Amino acid sequence: MNTVFSYLENIVSPFKHHDGTPPPSDLSAFYWHFVRQIWKPLVWLMAFGFVVSIIEVALFDYLGRIIDYLNTTSPDQLLTEHGSELIWMLVVVVLLRPLFGAGHTMIKFQIIEPAMTNLVRWQTHKHVLGQSLSYFNNDFAGRIANKIIQTGPSLRGSVVSLIDAIWFVLIYVTAAIYLFAGVDAWLILPLVGWIVIYVALLVYFVPQIKERSAIMSEARSSLTGRIVDSYTNILTVKLFAAGRKEEAYTRDALEDHTRKFYDILRPLTQMVTLLWIVNGVFIASLSALGIGLWQNGLVSVGSLTLAITLSVRIVNMSAWIMWITTDIFENVGTVQEGMDTISKPHTLVDRKGAQPLTVSKGKIAFEGIRFHYGKDKGVIEDLSLQIEPGEKVGLVGRSGAGKSTLVNLLLRFYDLEGGRILIDDQDIGAVTQDSLRAQIGMVTQDTSLLHRSVLDNIVYGRSGASREQALQAAQKAHAMSFIPDLQDLGGRRGLDAHVGERGVKLSGGQRQRIAIARVLLKDAPILVLDEATSALDSEVEAAIQESLFDLMKGKTVIAIAHRLSTIAAMDRLIIMDQGRIIEEGSHKSLLERGGVYAQLWNRQSGGFLDPAAVA
Template structure:
């Protein structure tokens, strides 16, 4: 019950603005820590109490030595029982109480919940990045930075709070206690504090720089390894195991060298602090013994000075490692910020409204897009797809067919012109509502590494098992799905398909994708090489289902295999981002232009369409 009470102090999924995290380190920390500031305020107070109790125990040690020397045998507990009882309360009650409270705050509240709160908010932000964001980086590298940033921010924040009070309380309390015994006992400690601060000022920035470099190299290594695993089929088909080893080896070598550079500084720092600690012990103990020999301090003062100095030395090593760890973690947070704190390229307007599709007209007006290159791809394109019309986009590779579809889905923002659906500019509607009203079957079908059921429910989350079975039947997938199984013993709809659906054949993946779009039942349908992975027999079997799927919908189909779209209401021929021809199959053949040449090239003149 006590654990649960502390574990509920932070709500990992608390409502938070869906905004880009700050791009400066300090503001990035504040952005997350202010959401849980009461816990860190409590941790500061508890840390203060823990540090004061630790110093008090060393003061008690010196006091006990003096009491034993000054009190006759048999009189110690009678004369000083109340004082000894108070020492017992501090050691047996207050010290465990505040240490347990500290651990509850750190281990039950902050460590699990703050870490995952940061991860959750970063994941939510990154998930809505544009397609180009993910195309420009390794998926594994992005994921690692999401994971490591939460850990590093939490660790550095907690360590900073813990180290603050230990440094301040131990330094000040020690100076006060030494001054009470004899002001000269302060001199070695003051010299050591000055040297210690100088050592931190010199070493820590160097550790930080090398830590950033090491973290970046580690992310690069992770990205290369995950890239190899993700494309393991290609790696094996081309027998490139050795080349892949070299690719990863180069990144591993770089990461090793950068880590070694950081560790050299850490080793030098450790040696310096250890030497300074030895000088402090010798200087303080030697001075204390000389002062006692001169009759200026008591034996208890020697015990206090010796015990406190040894504690300070042990603590100073810990503090140095903590400070190093703090800056190491800050370096990793900075590394993560480079990926996380990036403006979204495609965003909804503040006044964006849900898209309403009643007729399904799609209109491209003076559309231009160049992937930021300044020219090329699509130039000033005008096209109207009437409600319920089925058009085929035709053209050689690089003509702009897939780009036009990506623009309709608003995976990229236009560089010129506009796209309207039923008179609504898609730049002014929400992205979620736009894509919810468009169904698409792509050429390169990739499925989620989840069950067949979960993949199908992406099309319609509220679908019943009967709906799923009906969609599978229409997509001609009902024959193989019941036979599927995975390594965990799950069967049929519950069988997992592997990363990107690798456990299924290309044709099986395509049929699951078609079933998913059947369930979505969106008013606008895009088919991008929808039957490219199917053999002729299976393609013919589901062609009727596709015809049924297209009924009453506005359809835009892309196909390099022209026979699959020749029956469309209209064919639009693209070349170099412009419409060069438009008409029915028969009209375009009669015209004798680019489409006729493409048809002749594919069929050799032997294939016709009724």
Template sequence: MSAMLLTGRTRHPSQRRHSLQSHVRRHGRRDPGAPLRRNSGVPGAAGTARHTDWKAFLMFSLFERMVEPFPPRDLTTPPQGGLFRFVWFYAKPVWPLLVATAILTSLISIVEVSLFGFLGQIVDWFSGVSRETFMAENGLTLALMAAVVLVLLPGLVFLEGLVTFQGLAGNFPMRFRWMVHRWMLGHSMGFYQDEFAGRISTKLMQTALAVRETVMKSIDVFLYVVVYFTGIVVLVAAADWKLVLPFAAWVAIYALILWYFIPRLDRVSQSQADARAEMTGRVVDAYANVATVKLFAHTRREADYAQRSMRGFLGTVYGQMRLVNLFYVSLYALNSLLLFAVGALSIWLWHGELVSVGAIAAAIGLVLRINGMSQWIMWEVSALFENIGTIRDGMSTFTLPHAITDRRTAPALVVDRGEIAFENVAFHYGRGDGVLQDFELTVRPGEKVGLVGRSGAGKSTILNLLLRFHDVESGRVLIDGQDIATVKQESLRSQIGMVTQDTSLLHRSIRDNILYGRPDAGEADLLRAIERAEAADFIAELPDIEGRSGLDAEVGERGVKLSGGQRQRIAIARVMLKDAPILLLDEATSALDSEVEAAIAGNLYRLMEGKTVIAVAHRLSTIAALDRLIVLDEGRIVDEGTHSELLDRGGLYAQLWTRQTGGFLLGDPDAGAASTIRAAE
């Protein structure tokens, strides 16, 4: 059935491996992270297009390469202690481009203000120069100003666009996402158990854009305003210092308006960011668990649950828009007052022959420009503080330190024999008591041990502590005499293979999911693992909506397109491919039907050969043949021994066994264990 993995057609067993290998030779393997290539159908067309693009967009590419969006892998803890420190931590590497943006913004502002001065000069020329001599006297000046308008200003804007759009717009937020994503992957399992996955991912995407907008808008808006108004003061004062008075009064009142509204917009933006994150988390939670929603017929209930968070978010929007409306009206009234004051003062000064017509034209032009610019500033400031609220909301998540960390000098774990030891281990999930207390267990090299007990006895906790998903609160966990708290986490987990009951697959192809166990594995090893996991038949028949099939078919989010048994066989194939010296099985065959379980049992036992194994199962027949069974109750070992020894002692294990077999098996209670052993032989 291996041939069907890629072709989707049934072939005779003798053709299986040959057909699959020939397909591999023809098509090869695609890196899951590599982009799909599009074939134009014209030989050399792709190369020609790339050559043309290279020539056409050389300047764009130059600026696009100025910022490294994916910096090296060394991780630095995000700073705590304030908004500025957090933003600067991510903005500091791109400071040369930010300085360039600031300089270009200043130059553009200066040139734009100077154009109003030139406009006033032209008006004076019109009123005092004859038409016959106008071009002769002012032609050179007009030509220079034409060069400024047609060449210099567009050139500065284009250069600013290169720095902003090519250098920063894409690379800056991507760099933030990359750095934060790597940091978030280092958090413990406990962190992710307390957070919505959708909420975290939404925060990551939104905060990246908010950081970029906050930095760039701060430069664009505030620097532009400062330079622009400085230029206005200089230009107007050159005509008559009295004309500066309305502008100075406008700046003072405008500052008061900002002082009143900005803190209030800031506060409402913070509450809005919290409400948005909660709303997104609830919606994503419903989508991620849609099967449960439909199973219990709670579509209406989930809609109401989401609606409550949407109403909460909408309430923050209403509050924000009320402030924005008052802000807008206040600015409009202030701008109208400025226009009236400058107009009235200009007429009075002109009537007293203190200013020229050109100076009045320049002043009125600047007022109209300020009128439009102040409203632009209003919206930009409103958006700025909305972004600040988003950043603060993201900071509450992204600046949290890792609960489980590696020491800087931590060595890699070396597994020679595979001995596992729990020494006086206490762990309570931070509750103060319960789960494990003074727990002692030693698993000899190559020994196969089963953990048995009621739900909540601590079986899965033991596996999680061995994987260092949590740190023990006291005591030590050792592998070959090495304290796992002192070695690198990745080296620890690379030496352990695990199959769980709740098998979670990545939203990628079946090939990618199985190769996750050992990414550098060859096709022969991949196919062998699939065969041993009894997964070849169903993989061959799997299509997806994109027309892919077999190993290239995608499994959907968390493997939702597969049945529980199919997901578990993929997980078993993955751990078989990994072939780690320590094997953990947590209800590894619970989702398999009896026929598939019997077929795969032999391969599982062969996989266990030469490995240290710890298995957890509520279905006792699946672990009855192991070397030693550890019986747990309330975090303590209450009994241990082989299956037969435990039955003879008549303790908790015998009670559990009788409950499982009494209604289904007649006669010898060892029959279930015997059938499992026969399946493995």
């Protein structure tokens, strides 16, 4: 049996190749985008569901016939007169019903449900992963993740439930009308009346539930986002003794979610209560009419049994179908709410025909660039700067001067509003983003590590790097002084130990040294240091001095630092203010000029880089 399961489970892969079309922003198109990728198993499910429904309805007809046979045929003549028909009934019940029922179940559980759910999750995750940095900066990470996780099962659930529901409507109701007409046409009247009222209940209540479901789904995502935000920033919560504040912050979202949950359940309760009443009246009226017809000799006991048992089955199924219909629209509401976030088009895309960036020298040129972050006032205004191959440039300026923005534009985290940036005479707007960032190594002030092993974090920037290469990089970054002593809750040690979310199990200096090891291993021709040693104490900073020198040799370097002693020995210093270059030159020439840099230097003291080491 495991062989059968394995075969079925491999028919559809969640990671199947598709044409790369982004998920549409129209609801019906969004559904079809994923349904078309798995349409064959869905057709199989419909076919098996059709046969199963026909068999289920046939059982009630069989029951009525058997009762009539028992009433009209002597025991010794039963098999003689009806044997072949009884054998066929036996074959249907013992062989065909289990066969098609099992097939329907296997198609649903082994082929469709896990694969379709995770196919939606995988493709929406791939799309969201390609969004720009600002997309993630403007939302909760937990909220976005929650939408991806819940959209998959909601889309699959609504599609599968719709297929199952179709056959109730088409087969059970149609068959009931046909069988009731065969018994006595008067029996159709209670059924038609019940159908009209049942459809009216669905038409009235289900749209309300769908609308409120989308609202509650948004509230659920916001609640998840707030909880994840608290956990992600737990150190800040503890430092400011803000547990009560976080409780209140989450409680507001939880109270909002609770209110919206009740808003869904009110019409649901009203709908179910009315359905109980309508179903009771339907069974009673049908039974009373059927008994009256029997008393007048117009129907047999078997036919009456068929009518009553089928009506009970329809009533029971009606409750199920109402829940299914409600579930369908609730899932549709969840998909709608998730789609609004997931299907946003990429705002930062590679140009058509973009080629990989090739860096042979490492020359960088900013030519009249302009960037405002979408604001009226400029952050970077008409800035031009040329950095020669292998030149080491330090960026200096007060907070908000535009230093980090300049680096973000070089990495093309944002598109320019004017001008262009060239690397070895190639416009970075015309090359692929991945190839651009692959040629730039960066060590930031706030190093965030992945919640994976130390080894995974070090080799992250160089696919295929060996364990030995990672060890060498860690040694150069002076990280082996603490890595062998690391151990996580899973018992993993050293390079295999997991570092916790954002590297929380490590100190700031330890995270920084792993980040330096990662960039050492990446060995990109262009290096950006954004307050790279700010998290290190003086002793550790001095210890990795040689590593930084090795890291910078032969590379084009852009270094940002508020501690001027760390960049004083750079080839050239660029002093920025309000998105413009106001001074540039060597440390010595700028001091002699007595301008802004000289004023900043006079407020600080000490030194770090040996001028001879980076010459």
